[in-house]
Amino acid sequence: MTDIDEIINKLEKELKDLSKYIYDNPEIGYEEYKSSKAHIDILKKHGFDVEENYLGIDTAFKATYDSGKEGATISYLAEYDALPGIGHGCGHNILGTTSTGAGIILSKIIDDMGGKVIVFGTPAEETSGAKVKMADENAFVDVDVAMIAHPSDKFEKSGKSLAMEAIQFKYKGKTAHAAASPHKGINALDAAINTFNNINALREHILPSSRIHGIIKNGGEAANIVPDLAIAQFYVRATTKTYLTELVEKVKNCARGASLAAGTEIEISNNEASYYNMVTNKHLSELFTKNLKETGVEKIYESRESFGSIDAGNVSQVCPTIHPTFDITGREVAAHTREFRDATLTDYAYENMKKTIKALAMTGKNIIEDKDTLDEIKKEFNNTKK
Numbered sequence: 001m002t003d004i005d006e007i008i009n010k011l012e013k014e015l016k017d018l019s020k021y022i023y024d025n026p027e028i029g030y031e032e033y034k035s036s037k038a039h040i041d042i043l044k045k046h047g048f049d050v051e052e053n054y055l056g057i058d059t060a061f062k063a064t065y066d067s068g069k070e071g072a073t074i075s076y077l078a079e080y081d082a083l084p085g086i087g088h089g090c091g092h093n094i095l096g097t098t099s100t101g102a103g104i105i106l107s108k109i110i111d112d113m114g115g116k117v118i119v120f121g122t123p124a125e126e127t128s129g130a131k132v133k134m135a136d137e138n139a140f141v142d143v144d145v146a147m148i149a150h151p152s153d154k155f156e157k158s159g160k161s162l163a164m165e166a167i168q169f170k171y172k173g174k175t176a177h178a179a180a181s182p183h184k185g186i187n188a189l190d191a192a193i194n195t196f197n198n199i200n201a202l203r204e205h206i207l208p209s210s211r212i213h214g215i216i217k218n219g220g221e222a223a224n225i226v227p228d229l230a231i232a233q234f235y236v237r238a239t240t241k242t243y244l245t246e247l248v249e250k251v252k253n254c255a256r257g258a259s260l261a262a263g264t265e266i267e268i269s270n271n272e273a274s275y276y277n278m279v280t281n282k283h284l285s286e287l288f289t290k291n292l293k294e295t296g297v298e299k300i301y302e303s304r305e306s307f308g309s310i311d312a313g314n315v316s317q318v319c320p321t322i323h324p325t326f327d328i329t330g331r332e333v334a335a336h337t338r339e340f341r342d343a344t345l346t347d348y349a350y351e352n353m354k355k356t357i358k359a360l361a362m363t364g365k366n367i368i369e370d371k372d373t374l375d376e377i378k379k380e381f382n383n384t385k386k
Contacts, residue, residue: 026082029124071115091151102360129311152325159303166272185226194258
């Protein structure tokens with residue numbers, strides 16, 4: 001049994017209790033006061049210096065353990081927000097515990113090796129993710145690598161995600177009686193509907209890997225009143241942030257044309273944070289996969305084709321990052337369900353959590369011990385087209 005195994009076994013009950021506490025106290029994005037405090041308390045207990053309310057975000061934190069010696073800075077990203085209605089249907093109670101656990105384990109073995117460990121508490125992944133603000137405000141500028149492992153129904157290597165921009169169009173028209181004097185009105189709802197029609201025509205001419213989907217948030221008050229206000233919201237997704245920028249401008253032109261045709265005024269804004277595409281660092285991913293196999297995990301799948309978006313993508317644009325998954329169910333179970341939520345409390349999930357924590361900690365240890373490994377990771381990062 002290695003030192004890491006012994007440390008994990010000693011910490012096992014604390015980590016299970018942390019995951020269960022957060023499961024029992026689900027909090028949605030930017031309201032995770034109990035959850036973030038639970039992480040902060042255990043990290044402080046194990047010698048981390050914690051900056052709370054990090055970057056002005058009430059439920060974010062930056063927990064640092066510094067060996068006091070020169071060496072790489074390894075970071076782990078902890079999520080702990082829940083879903084409305086069903087609680088931790090995405091398993092962030094066990095995800096955050098895995099990252100915090102890995103950070104604590106690595107901190108126990110670096111005093112002689114050198115280096116630094118940082119656990120970032122990153123709220124609101126399900127909505128307007130805090131990692132976006134953290135990346136924009138240089139939280140990762142001195143970080144050598146960032147790692148996070150997401151619960152799933154199988155072990156999968158870190159892969160890709162789509163870049164995403166959330167756009168809101170607000171159309172302002174003029175009310176009138178829809179039967180007696182419709183000619184005196186300017187129909188804002190027409191502009192919103194025409195925007196959808198224009199985008200539907202645009203879809204024929206975009207890359208098949210891209211996605212555009214939206215809703216009408218506000219479309220009028222009564223059928224006999226010409227709507228003077230309509231609001232449409234869209235997610236635009238693409239495989240790279242470069243193509244996303246191009247596609248977003250085309251979508252905006254669809255809305256501008258629709259507004260012009262209807263005679264409305266238009267206001268364009270971002271109603272949520274925009275996510276960049278995930279760029280997996282292959283050297284880092286291969287090292288983690290090797291360590292995961294050494295824990296006894298035999299079946300590790302290649303990453304699946306993803307059409308979703310994650311705020312870890314923004315981190316991957318500024319430092320070498322991986323975002324693999326680990327199995328908590330042993331069979332196919334859809335995420336964002338009560339069944340997946342409850343799977344986070346099983347012995348099967350906890351056993352695989354321990355293996356994942358060990359692999360994350362071992363990966364950090366390898367990087368600190370071998371400068372050549374870190375150099376290869378950074379070389380790939382610098383040469384990867386984002």
